[in-house]
Amino acid sequence: MTSSQRPLTRQVQRLYQEHQRWLLSWLRPRVDCRELAADLVQDVFIRVLSAKDAQNQLEAVREPKGYLATIARRLMIDHFRRARLERAWLQALAEQPEAVSISEETRAILLESLCELDAMLAGLGPNVRQAFLLSQLDGMSYKLIAEQLQVSVVTVTRYIAKATQHCVLFSLGAER
Known part of the structure; x- marks a missing residue:
């Protein structure tokens, strides 16, 4: 010391x-x-x-x-x-057919990745997070996202840019 x-x-x-x-x-x-x-x-x-x-x-x-x-x-x-x-993940796994089950190691890696993703997205505002997830996970167009969130397409574009920047900065911080 x-x-x-x-x-x-x-x-x-x-x-x-x-x-x-x-x-x-x-x-x-x-x-x-x-x-x-x-x-x-x-x-x-x-x-x-x-x-x-x-x-x-x-x-x-x-x-x-x-x-x-x-x-x-x-x-x-x-x-x-x-x-x-973790409960949501385990429930989703339980609902999968037996042929799709995964090893404990893979399960732990996926759970850790989900936790990191959740922590990363927790730093975003709710609309920014929702726009990003709708775009990245659901593949929705900016126009459809704008309609769902009741904002303009320009605002959705700003949301996605902000979320992308946040993700890049988060990943750079995690590499240190």
């Missing part, structure tokens, strides 16, 4: 000691599972410790409970989004 990491480690350790029980009791009724709540608490502190410029971020925190609750809320949303996506 470098000398620059010691103050950060001490800060996070103190934050953990002072707020871990509170955060656990805050999360437990929201997730309705003691083990999941405990996992999320650990993930919160891992997030705090591994954040970019963590030292300065921690020094800027005025309300530690609010800061920790915000991180926990985001992790909880990510967890529930992933669980919902």
Whole structure:
């Protein structure tokens, strides 16, 4: 451990000691599972410790409970989004004929890809996301998308351009 990491480690350790029980009791009724709540608490502190410029971020925190609750809320949303996506995927797989079943490894890779796609599209507004999906998945023309979303074709063109740019930037960020 470098000398620059010691103050950060001490800060996070103190934050953990002072707020871990509170955060656990805050999360437990929201997730309705003691083990999941405990996992999320650990993930919160891992997030705090591994954040970019963590030292300065921690020094800027005025309300530690609010800061920790915000991180926990985001992790909880990510967890529930992933669980919902996984359930939908498993249901779709269950509805497939047996001849189309896939290996566990392929299933895990596809599920991970779906989660990454969901995370990437989560950064888009609802109309932009819907226009992009209608175009890319359903193959709809911009005119039909414009009619469905009740916007102009020019707006749909802007939506698709924005979504494409977002996807490119997201993929470039993921490669780092």
